[in-house]
Amino acid sequence: MAEKDLAHGLGMSGTKQAGVSTNKIVRRVEKLIRSGERRKVLAIIGEWAPSDVLSLFVGLRTKDARRLLEWMPDEVGIGVLAELDPRLHAVLAEEETRSTFRKLIEKLDPDAAFPLLDELPHEYALEIIAGHAHEEALRKALEVDEDHAAAHMRRGVMTAGIDSTVGEVIATIRANADDIERLERIYVIDEGRHVLGELRRRDLLMSPDETPVAEIMRADPVVVAADTDQEDVLRLAKKRRIHSIAVVDADRRLLGSITPRELRQIAVEEAEEDMLLMGGLHPDATEFDGPLKIVARRLPWILGGLIGASVAASVIGSYEEALTEAAILASFIPVVMATAGNVGIQASTMSIQALGHGVTWRGDFLPRLGRELLASVMNGAIVGLVVAMLVLLASAFVDFANPAQLALTCLISITLVTMVAGSFGALIPFALRAFKLDPAVATGIFITTSNDVFGVLIFFTIASVFYL
Incomplete structure (x- = not known):
């Protein structure tokens, strides 16, 4: 099979249309890896989606998968790492790939890095983040109980000072537009980051630029403590019919926010846990258990x-x-x-x-x-x-x-x-x-x-x- 056919055969997910079996592609790439054909291998996977590259990783032997990870450019490696099944992280996380993992994690912001680190062995994850720009924040996050609200919150939260105006808030939003995935709420805080209220998009759009935030904010927003059980967070969101909840510390200082994505993830985790318990299994049981x-x-x-x-x-x-x-x-x-x-x-x-x-x-x-x-x-x-x-x-x-x-x-x-x-x-x-x-x-x-x-x-x- 020619390398160009592999590269343009719609990747792993399109092998049926291309008339090529997934196993045949894996064996061909594996042979090239063992022959040291780095350029040919990268040319083959260069146009594949991260999920297709992940499928290749799953099919490769551990030694070949480790070598492929070392060869991959950073941008491809980050995509694959984001797609990687949590239980497979540890398979590749060995001494030979430690520096590669560290380099990939350094390129991610804390919100994107934490879910990946959280699935790695605890001591290994702490070693990976050594020297990271946000090491202290990540280290604290890794010590949090995984069933608590703090383990699911996003730390990059849009905030507005109590003394700011609508125009200033909108200007800040525009300046950070590239980093904002979805704007649900803007939390109004004081100098000590204590949560005083919240703003919604409608509040900003319907108010003149010179309007003080304090006049249009909605006081007493729904917040949860960092150690609130994730099941209670989900129940509160359903009861109040809200899509995001602020997470605060004991002094009501803003720590982060649980967004719709995190709420969906909590719902999935709770459903899986209940399913295991109802079947008479330990909630941490997986198909990879020895x-x-x-x-x-x-x-x-x-x-x-x-x-x-x-x-x-x-x-x-x-x-x-x-x-x-x-x-x-x-x-x-x-x-x-x-x-x-x-x-x-x-x-x-x-x-x-x-x-x-x-x-x-x-x-x-x-x-x-x-x-x-x-x-x-x-x-x-x-x-x-x-x-x-x-x-x-x-x-x-x-x-x-x-x-x-x-x-x-x-x-x-x-x-x-x-x-x-x-x-x-x-x-x-x-x-x-x-x-x-x-x-x-x-x-x-x-x-x-x-x-x-x-x-x-x-x-x-x-x-x-x-x-x-």
Whole structure:
């Protein structure tokens, strides 16, 4: 394959249109790297997008990827570093590439450099920023808890002095136009950087140039402390319907601002964390975890599920005589357990979503619980009725004792089981939040196992009354 075909073959993302396989491109570039053909390699990737170069990096062997990074011009290297998956940074971050990484970081402003540094091993990141123009600010940022507001804020914030005029603010905006991605709010500060108010674009456009900022600013803007949990920041933004929030220190001095981009990132992180917790996984788990880390992060949840299953098994064992007398009851245990688990997860998921939108005990909790309870009874009655009809239908083909009583047992027990599971699912997330725990842990193993226990207990209790 000719180098010009590789260079103009629409890059890695366009290989299908070019009729060339991605693997073939990677192997060709890899061969050139090993042959020391620096010019040819750079000519090939020169017209590619950073994401395409990243795809090449992922396909290369570590040694070849490291050598390619050393060859790349700074502007290309910065683009690739910005696209690089966080978990792959450490693969290339070795002694041979340390100086290259440092040079790339030095070309970025603190807001762009911090997300990249934050994903590197802590000690390595501190070494990389040694001598950086903003070393002190970056060092402080790297010490911040990643779940706090300060870890997500942008430090380059547009501000206006309390003594300035509209014309002066507009002139400042024009002078810094190239560095402003999106102007949401302008924070009004005093000489000590204490936040006094905020200006919006409309405030500036509708006011004469000579108007003092103090006359048109909106006092008491929404601010959060630097150590505010990111989940609380997101909840506040949704509640107040705002797209940016100022971050301040204990003395209300402006530190930065969380913009729409950061809010979206927080939302993604919270959704991923809840998804992992609901699946019974550690929130820091990744697909790159090694066997030992996988065991350490998953085994506690598995053991927790084992405890719940053991309790359910002991409940079933306590009804050994009932099972001996009517073995057919064992056939309905999976039905009861699956129904209870599904109903509980559905109810708890809705409660977690409600908590995410700011619903509290003092809000519409009781009406919400009532709605879940009523819906659970209705769903349970329908499912129980379906199972009861199936039992009666099966009795025409299979001979077993008292089909009518067994059908009634299924109807009543499944109705009660879904009612209890729905109530637990709706209640437990609110209870966990009251104890300052993440409500997402209510789902998955916790809800499923607890409902298994109560589901089996209810089923055998009803069976003892109506069937045995």
